[in-house]
Amino acid sequence: VPARILAFEASRGDDAGARIAPVSASIHASDRDWPGDERALSRFLSGDVLGFEQIVRHYSGMVFSLAARLVGPAEAEDVVQETFLRAYHGLERFRGEASLKTWLYAIALNRARARHGRLARLRAVFTAGKTREGDAFASLDDAADTALSPEENALLTERRRRLRAAVAALPDEFRAAVVLRDLEGLSYEEVAEVLGVPVGTVRSRLARGRALLKEKLS
């Protein structure tokens, strides 16, 4: 890990040795050290890579969660990598008109869309009829609830699998709205920022997406 940090340091700053200690500290620091979007950004833009490290630490989990819901956990980490790589090169152009979170979500959504399109085509070729829809979105976190009986746990797992499959099968525009609002908990305004559409469009897409989801599950 230190060698990688040094590599990262060397790629951003001239005085790599002087920053080893704070970078190492940042890796092990908790999210309580999050200074906020503005300070982290200004730190990064002033040439201190610690700012970007903080951004990655604070947002990588959220981005991963979104990516996992859009493309499945197996591909989500690649989406996160691409998202932050793009962010690294694009942060200098970030003007702060949207929040850093929605900006990162928008990048992740685009990367997930691109990857999801490729994955869907590959799956259609290689695994047609062999896997159940939604299996790619299954999570190890669907652990059995100890308060439920085995039968109830099985029903719950099956219901979640069907729900994820139904979400995954939604048309892209509705799926993004439903995931961002109902799964990621973004407000209408934030969803509108991520999708780049007016709030009224978000309302109608959400209503239509939920209705479609209900049809698929019934």
Added chain:
Amino acid sequence: VSARPDVPRLSEEDLDLLISRSLDGDLSPEDEQRLERLVALDPAAARRKSELSALVADLKALPEHATPFALATRVSSNVAERAGRPGSLGARVGFFPAPGFAKAALVILGIVGASIAILRPAPKRLAEGPVDVLLYNAPKPASPAPQALIAESRLDKPVRERADAAAKDLAKEKAFAPEADARRKADVSEAAEHAAAGDKKAMAKLEGVRQNEVAIAADAPLLAEAAPKQRADRDEGGVLDSVRPQASTKVTSAAALADAAPAPAAPAAAPALVSAQAAGALGGAVESRAPRGWTVSVRGDAVRRWSLRRAPDNPPPARGAAVYRVTLDGSGRVTALSRVSAGAADPRLDAFVRGMVFESITPPAETQAKAAARETVSSSADFEIGLEPR
């Protein structure tokens, strides 16, 4: 007419929108009250709201995927590695090429390049084409073109000088053998007339008359062939400027004979023939096959603007076609030249081309406004000329 006029009627989409917004707390208090009243009065709306509410609750209850261990560290180091590569320029502009992209791009570029090379249209042929402008030392036509006159007057000179010299020799010979001279002169004149008409028998007779073994008869087919051609050229009236070959003295007599032959009506023909014959009779080493002369062609757009005015008197022997690119000054003199055609450099031919003088062609119907432009064009020129053996 509704059976329940107190229940507001909504389409399914409007109802879904209201319920969806209600579930998100996005409705105003008034709209929320309206929805509550509707749900209370319409069981179908109540059922719909219940289903959508359960769906949203299930969605929100879906467990998050746990973030992989040390994700942030991996992402940071990976971004650092990729950002430090020279190839990250594409990433800076949002371009992430797929593996094998470079190879595919090279293959595509190769195909495109080969297609361009194969399908490239052939170079345009010159609309005007090379225009041959000929000058020949034939008798003057009734109304000769100015360029022809200029060149003819210059290029005929050596022939005339030799004709005069031959006449003097004849006069000397005549002083010693008057009778033989008179007979031979008559034969020569008769043969000249017939030869001018392209008569081979006359040439044979002329052959008998000659004292030495000069093979002027070898040029008889040439004479017969040249006669109609030159006549046609003269009739067309469009051919001008050419360089008459005066490569060497030995050539001249035979060439003069060839040129004199096709114009029996012209008075200058016979003297030329006589002079040539006399030169042969006096032991001039006349070659049986004369090297041919040069035809100078002005090529490309310059055809409309420039024509050959005169050329040096001593052109080198014609051995093969040559193309030069020349630059002229305002007076039409060659200021620079470069040989375009392949082949060994010929300093004599270079000097010959360097000595050429061109003149600007003035279109007859040109207006005053265009005159200024012409002046500009005439001030200098850069074009190609072709020299082809004739």
